[in-house]
Amino acid sequence: MKTVCCCTVLLLLVLIPTCCHGGNILVFPTEGSHWINMEILLKALHSRGHNVTIARASKTWYIKDNPLYYKTFIVPVEQSLVDGDFLKKMFSVFIKLEQGTLTLTSFFQMAIGLLDKKLNIYNSVSSFVPALLDNVELMRKLNETKFDLVLTDPCWGNGAILAKYMNLPLVYNVRWLMPEEAHFAIAPSPLSYIPMTGSGLTDKMTFFQRVKNIILYLMTAIQSTFASKFVYQPLCEKYLGPDCDFNQIQNDADIWLMRTDFVFDYPRPTMPNVVYMGGFHCKPPEPLPDDMEEFVQSSGEHGVIIMSISTFVNELPEDLADGIAAAFAKLPQKVIWSFRGPKPSTLGNNTLLTEWMPQKDLVGHPKVKLFVSQGGTNGVQEALCHGVPVVGFPLVYDQYDNLLRLQEKGGAKILTLRAVDTDDGFLKAMQEVLNEPSYRQNMQRLSRLHRDQPMKPIDTALFWIEYVIRHKGAAHLKAQSNRMPWYVYHSVDVVLFLTGAVMLTLLATVMFIRCLWKSVCRRKVKLE
Known part of the structure; x- marks a missing residue:
């Protein structure tokens, strides 16, 4: 009898810590194929005993409720955040363009309409932030849940703002950061061998390909600045304070779970808080119908x-x-x-x-x-x-x-x-x-x-999410570069200072030599 009791106690001691490791995770997902990725991660988190809650818009295109794996907080919105019909029309236009059946006039009309529609998409997606934060009852329920972290796809900027507002650690399920590949926002990215997405280039570029790559980088940076300044920065100032900078908030995630790896992608510089989980959605095949x-x-x-x-x-x-x-x-x-x-x-x-x-x-x-x-x-x-x-x-x-x-x-x-x-x-x-x-x-x-990896990509992702829960963030992995102005990051101020110091030294030397020469010449004239 004593043996049975001892075994029972030991079993409870083993099981109780495991139960206590479950965290409360708040998720702000993104529509489309991004949701397919996110749902796989959420099911894996649920299997590890975590409580997963999704905050989603009332009108969604892809995201469906699934009470078996997660709870849902529905945020009332007037319309779907992403216009699926528009995206399908856009794909049809690109198919005609690839086939060569689209006239030049039609293409320019489409391009102009696309730029205007893109701004509308940004504004539509960002409307989720005030719809949630201005809803007192819904925010009360979210705060009462006492979440451990926010998990989001930063294809749009909502998740970063909401995590900052709720003062929670932030984990990204990421490959894209609005218009650019996420590495460009957080890691050193020499354009001499790191091709921009959409360039059609490899990591071996000729001179003119590097010119093309830099031009595309500048165009992407302008688009990113446009979205940040006119769409997300006003939201930051309204809900987080006038001194809050959206770009810094966006780049301040604790862990970036990157949906790629260096078997698929080109080798490049990275950062300590970037974790690679390329192919995490791949599983052994199940029997077909x-x-x-x-x-x-x-x-x-x-x-x-x-x-x-x-x-x-x-x-x-x-x-x-x-x-x-x-x-x-x-x-x-x-x-x-x-x-x-x-x-x-x-x-x-x-x-x-x-x-x-x-x-x-x-x-x-x-x-x-x-x-x-x-x-x-x-x-x-x-x-x-x-x-x-x-x-x-x-x-x-x-x-x-x-x-x-x-x-x-x-x-x-x-x-x-x-x-x-x-x-x-x-x-x-x-x-x-x-x-x-x-x-x-x-x-x-x-x-x-x-x-050939020590852990499966999905297990790597789960480990780092749980790591953030255990340590209430991962601030020690964040580089100081994210808090630096561009001119400090690139040492432009140091270069200007040193250039000025060298120029001043040269000028002083020239003036000294000139004065010395004049002094010698005067003495020579007096002696004569």
């Missing part, structure tokens, strides 16, 4: 090709869809195509159309030989994780840069949409990647490098 598994197994030795493009694209233009379907029909492989819209007239018997497919499970299936993608971060990293080569036709944002990183490493081939209709360009690209063993070998090598 029976009908889909049967279709995959029917491919025999030829295997399967899967194709998926952005959820922002409602329908492909009819001629483009017909061109893609015709190319697939000429291949011996079976094809699973995530497709919405009228059935292409050239569709072959080897192609299965589906509005939704379990992409993660298919990419990891041993029968899959090729992934056709637009180059989104999630899909590209899944292909890298499972060692599947890629044929990609990028549309917007970082998609070309993502595919370029794989192409530079020998694991992908990039096409334009125009190539789909020209000289069987799409078909030839797929045949090259399927038949040339180096593509798969290179991707499998990258996969081995990605997997």
